[in-house]
Amino acid sequence: MKALIISADNFEDSELLVPFYRLKEEGIEVDVASARKGRIKGKHGYEIEVDKTLAAVQPDEYGVLVLPGGKAPEAIRKETAAIEIARHFFDKNKPVAAICHGPQILISAGLLNGRRTTCYKSVVQELKEAGAIYEDSEVVVDSNLVTSRQPGDLPAFLREMMKLVKGR
Amino acid sequence: MKALIISADNFEDSELLVPFYRLKEEGIEVDVASARKGRIKGKHGYEIEVDKTLAAVQPDEYGVLVLPGGKAPEAIRKETAAIEIARHFFDKNKPVAAICHGPQILISAGLLNGRRTTCYKSVVQELKEAGAIYEDSEVVVDSNLVTSRQPGDLPAFLREMMKLVKGR
Numbered sequence: 001m002k003a004l005i006i007s008a009d010n011f012e013d014s015e016l017l018v019p020f021y022r023l024k025e026e027g028i029e030v031d032v033a034s035a036r037k038g039r040i041k042g043k044h045g046y047e048i049e050v051d052k053t054l055a056a057v058q059p060d061e062y063g064v065l066v067l068p069g070g071k072a073p074e075a076i077r078k079e080t081a082a083i084e085i086a087r088h089f090f091d092k093n094k095p096v097a098a099i100c101h102g103p104q105i106l107i108s109a110g111l112l113n114g115r116r117t118t119c120y121k122s123v124v125q126e127l128k129e130a131g132a133i134y135e136d137s138e139v140v141v142d143s144n145l146v147t148s149r150q151p152g153d154l155p156a157f158l159r160e161m162m163k164l165v166k167g168r
Numbered sequence: 169m170k171a172l173i174i175s176a177d178n179f180e181d182s183e184l185l186v187p188f189y190r191l192k193e194e195g196i197e198v199d200v201a202s203a204r205k206g207r208i209k210g211k212h213g214y215e216i217e218v219d220k221t222l223a224a225v226q227p228d229e230y231g232v233l234v235l236p237g238g239k240a241p242e243a244i245r246k247e248t249a250a251i252e253i254a255r256h257f258f259d260k261n262k263p264v265a266a267i268c269h270g271p272q273i274l275i276s277a278g279l280l281n282g283r284r285t286t287c288y289k290s291v292v293q294e295l296k297e298a299g300a301i302y303e304d305s306e307v308v309v310d311s312n313l314v315t316s317r318q319p320g321d322l323p324a325f326l327r328e329m330m331k332l333v334k335g336r
Contacts, residue, residue, distance in 0.1 A: 013212065017182050018189050024323035025190075025330075044181065044212040155192035162193075 001063035001168065003030045006054065006082055006105070012070035013042035014151045015099050019066050020048070022158050028064075028165070033057050035079055043070050054081035059088040064165050069100020069120060069150075077108035086111060090144065095164035097146040099157055103127060106145075116142040118149050169231035169336065171198045174222065174250055174273070180238030181210035182319045183267050187234050188216070190326050196232075196333070201225050203247055211238050222249035227256040232333050237268025237288060237318075245276035254279060258312065263332035265314040267325055271295060274313075284310040286317050 003023045007016055016032075023030050031051040034040050039047045054076075059065075065086065067073065076082045086109040089096045098106060100120040106112050107123075113131030118140045128134050139148045139156035146164060148157035171191045175184055184200075191198050199219040202208050207215045222244075233254065235241065244250045254277040257264045266274060268288040274280050275291075281299030286308045296302055307316045307324035314332060316325035 013181070014185050014189075014214070018186055021182075021186050021322040021326065022190065022193075025326040044214060046182070046212060154189040158189065158193040 001028055001165070002061055003028050003064045003066060003165075004057065004059070004062040004085070005030060005032045005066045005068065006034070006076055006085065007032065007040060007068050007070075008034050008072035008075045009040050010071035011040065011042045011068050012100055012151065013044040013046040014154065015068035015070065015102070016042065016048065017046060018154050019068070019097065019158065019161065022162070023064075023066075023165070026162070026165070031057075031062070035075070040072070054079050054085065057081070057085055059085045062094075063168055064095040064097065064161070065089045066161070067096070067098035067102030067105050069102050071101070073101040073104040077105045083109045093144045095144050095146065095161065095168070097157065097161040097164075099148040099153065100150055103147055107132075115145060116140050117145065118147045120149055169196055169333070170229055171196050171232045171234060171333075172225065172227070172230040172253070173198060173200045173234045173236065174202070174244055174253065175200065175208060175236050176202050176240035176243045177208050178239035179208060179210045179236050180268055180319065181212040181214040182322065183236035183238065183270070184210065184216065185214060186322050187236070187265065187326065187329065190330070191232075191234075191333070194330070194333070199225075199230070203243070208240070222247050222253065225249070225253055227253045230262075231336055232263040232265065232329070233257045234329070235264070235266035235270030235273050237270050239269070241269040241272040245273045251277045261312045263312050263314065263329065263336070265325065265329040265332075267316040267321065268318055271315055275300075283313060284308050285313065286315045288317055
């Protein structure tokens with residue numbers, strides 16, 4: 001199994017790096033995808049190499065999709081290729097783990113209607129408007145979908161994400 | 169089991185946060201100790217609450233000691249209480265996981281003579297002078313001691329640290 005992380009500049013560093021290292025700890029290959037190749041830079045200055053452009057991603061290759069937060073999702077949600085990748089994971093019921101602002105991408109993809117979901121507090125309004133059932137919990141699991149609110153929720157987020165990943 | 173992380177200002181953020189969240193994922197309580205209470209700040213700006221001063225730490229309470237890198241170990245190695253805590257873990261053969269500049273604390277405690285160890289490249293010289301057997305590997309395990317070189321080694325570092333933690 002391979003993992004796909006989709007992000008962009010101004011990602012929340014810990015929300016990208018902690019799942020990135022956790023998946024690699026498990027021996028899982030991780031690709032980072034963004035609109036363009038090169039390096040993307042987090043809000044705290046960490047940089048990470050982009051392995052694939054969104055357009056070059058073959059979603060069939062991946063068993064889990066991770067959507068970190070920060071300001072990156074605001075840019076990524078406008079990318080048609082990212083929307084199509086997210087829809088592929090939901091169509092196939094493959095695990096999707098989104099934290100903080102990460103669920104914005106799923107809102108733009110129209111995937112959260114009727115789904116139990118959490119997110120960063122500033123995203124709650126638009127999450128509800130997209131038809132999601134919002135829960136203020138450190139982690140919410142609804143079938144293939146794992147969501148958390150913020151960096152402090154990372155332990156619960158990792159725990160539930162890894163359960164789904166290992167269950168496949 | 170509880171875990172103890174010893175650090176100070178200018179810690180390498182990912183080397184503290186990634187093990188911190190990983191141990192919590194496993195349901196392990198984590199205390200962060202430093203010379204003074206309050207908050208310590210990483211090189212990349214992340215802040216973390218200090219749970220205990222070094223002087224207040226009861227090392228018997230903890231099953232694993234984590235020593236992240238950055239510039240923090242240079243300050244911590246001068247703290248007698250930190251040296252005594254490190255010696256306690258070696259005396260009892262309890263797991264100690266040190267990354268990057270973290271082994272500097274173990275050098276000052278005189279604990280690395282004859283031990284297979286790795287560290288950040290700028291620390292190699294003093295590591296060898298302390299009698300350690302240096303290996304340029306992503307992770308080196310010698311009995312209770314797990315060491316790694318840098319943030320990119322975190323997956324292997326976590327994997328070996330968690331093996332020792334779960335084995336107890």
